[in-house]
Amino acid sequence: MAEVRLENVRKEFGGVVAVEDVSLTVADREFLTLVGPSGCGKSTTLRMICGLERMSGGQVYFDDEPVAHLPANKRDVAMVFQSYALYPHKTVAQNLGFALRNLRVPKAEIATRVDEVAASLGIEKLLERKPKELSGGQRQRVALGRAVIRDAGAYLLDEPLSNLDAQLRGDMRAELKRLHADLRRTFIYVTHDQVEAMTMSDRIAVMKDGLVQQCASPEEIYARPANLFVASFMGSPPMNFLSGEVQRDGERLLFRHDGVTVELPEQAGPAVNELAGCEAVLGIRPEDVRLAGEGGVPGQVFVAELLGADVLVTVRLGEELVKARVPAPYDGRVNEGVSVVLAPEKVHLFDPSDGRAVLAARAASVLDRGESL
C-alpha cells in the first residue's frame, strides 16, 4: 500500500524532452490514469515510477520515501505491459509465480497463491500451458495475474488493453475496475484511450508535450476541462468549437461567430470580462446542443449517424460543422433546415492565446446542478 508522489519529474532522451515537468500525487488505493496522445510522455512517466527509466531530474516518493536511486527490481511495484511480456519459456503457472520465487516465497505458498489468482481470473485450466498456446485475452489475464499475485505498493498498467479487440476490451475494462475495488491498492494506468480513462479512473491526469494539462476526477475533467486541449481530447464524440469574439453589449457579454450569438452568463467572472473585445473559442459538448424547429441559429442537417439510443446529428452552421447528440429517433433529413440552440449555461469559453478555459459549463449534466465554478 503506498502513496506515490512525483515531484518535478523530468526526462530527456539525448536532448529531446519526453517529460518536461510532472508533479503528481497518487493517493493510496487510488486509480489514477495518465492519458494523452502518443508521445505525450505518459509511458515514460510510468517507466520512471517503476524504475525502468532513469530520471533526468526530480524525485519519486513511495510513501514519502525517495526511490529515484533504486533500480526497478528494488522498488515495490508490479507492472502489466502493453505487449504482456509473458516469459515464453515458462508455463502460465511459472509466469504467475516468477516474482514470488524471486522474492524467496516458500514453494507451497507460491502454489497456493498461483491457484488463487488463476481462479480469480478464470485461467485455472491454463496453468500448464505456454504463452504461445494462449489467445490474446488469456495472455492478457496472465499478464494481469502476474502483477496482482504480488503484494506490491503500486500496480502500474501500461496500455494493457490496447491489443484486445473491442468486445474483449469492454469486458476487461469492467473487470479491471472490479479488480481495483477488490484489491484496494494504488493503480496507475496509462492509456491513450479517453474512454478507458473516463470509465475506470478515480482521477485522470491528461498529458500533452510532457506536461500534465489537468489532473482531476473524470467528472471534473469532462465538465470543466482546464484548457482547449483537454476539452478536445476528452469526450466522445468530441466537443464542438467555434472561433469568434467576445463583445460587450451594455451590461451583457456576448460571444459572436458569424450568425451565432451566445449570451454569456451574468456571473461569468473577471476572466471573461478581460476577454471582452478579444477573440475567444466557444466550446459545447454535443449532448448540450439542442435541435429545434426554430428559435435558435438556423443551419442545415449535414449528416445524421445513429449511435443506438442516440443520434449524432452534424449540422452545418455557415462555414462550421456542429455536432448535436439527440435522442433517437431523429427524422431530420440531409440538407433539411434546422435550428441549433446553444444554451448559455452549457458553453465553455477558451482564451485562444494560451488555450486556457475562462468559462466552464455551469450546468454540466455529470455534475450536481447547484455546484458553482
Next chain:
Amino acid sequence: MTKKVVLYVLAIGFALYLVVPFYWIVNMSFMHEADAASVPPHFLPDNPTADNYVSFVNPSAKEALVGSNAVADTPFAVLNSLVVAFSTAVVNLVLGTFAAYSFSRLQFRGSQVLLIVYLLTRMVPGIAIIIPFYLVMRTLDLLDTYGALILSYTTFALPITIWILKDYFRTIPLELEDAARVDRCGWFRMMWTVFLPISAPGLVAAAIFSFMTAWNEFMFALFMTSTIASQTIPVIAANFATDVETQVTMMAAAGVLAVVPPLVLVLICQRLIVQGMAAGSVKG
C-alpha cells in the same frame, strides 16, 4: 510441371552430393582393405567386418601396416578434439554473450565500427598469422597444450559468435527484460532465468558454430601440437596417409569416429532450435 521435375532432380542431386560421400566412408569403414579398392565398387561390404573399429581399442594387429601411431592415437585424438572443441564452445559462449548483449542493448560510441573490426580480423588468412601465433604460444609456454588450441580457436570463432548472438539478442523484446526487472530480478538473475533461456536457439547456433570451428581445424593444430597430449583428430587422421602405405578403411573408420560427436551434438540441439521458443511471447 517441367519446372517441378527440374527442381526435384536438382534437390535429389544435391542431397546425393551431400549424403553419398558420407555413406561411402561409413561403408568403407566396415570393409577389408582389399575390398575397398575393388572395381566395380561394392555399395555394401561383401564381408562386413568391425576389425577397423576393434583395432582402435586393440591396435597391435594393424599398427605395423600403417607405419605410424595413428591407429593407437585415434581414440585419444577424438578425446582431445572433444575437450578442445567443447572448451572453445563454452569460452566463446561466455565471452560472446557478454559482448553481444552489450552490442545489442547498449548504445556506445564506436559500437558499429568495433563490430566491423571484429569481422575484419576474420578476413586475414590463417597462414599469415600462424607464425606470430606460434611465437606467442611458445612465449606463454602453451605449445602442445589444449590451451594453445582453445585460445587460437576462440580468436577465430569469437567475432562470428558475437555477430550471431548480437543478431539473435536483438530479436528478444526489451519488454521481457523490463518485466523480469519489475518481477524483482537483478541483471544476472534476469539473464539466467529469462534472457538466456529465451536465447537458447541463438546460443545453440553459436555453440555449434564454435564447436565445429574447433573440431575441423587442421593447420593450427598441426603447428601448435607435437604429441598425442594435444593432437586433435584432423592431425591424426592425416597420419593415416604415410610414405609407407595408406590404409583407406582405417582412415574411413577414423573419419566415422570423428563425425559422431558433432553429429550427436547437432541431433540433441536440433530439438532446441526447432522449439522456436520466442514465438508467442509478446502480442501474437
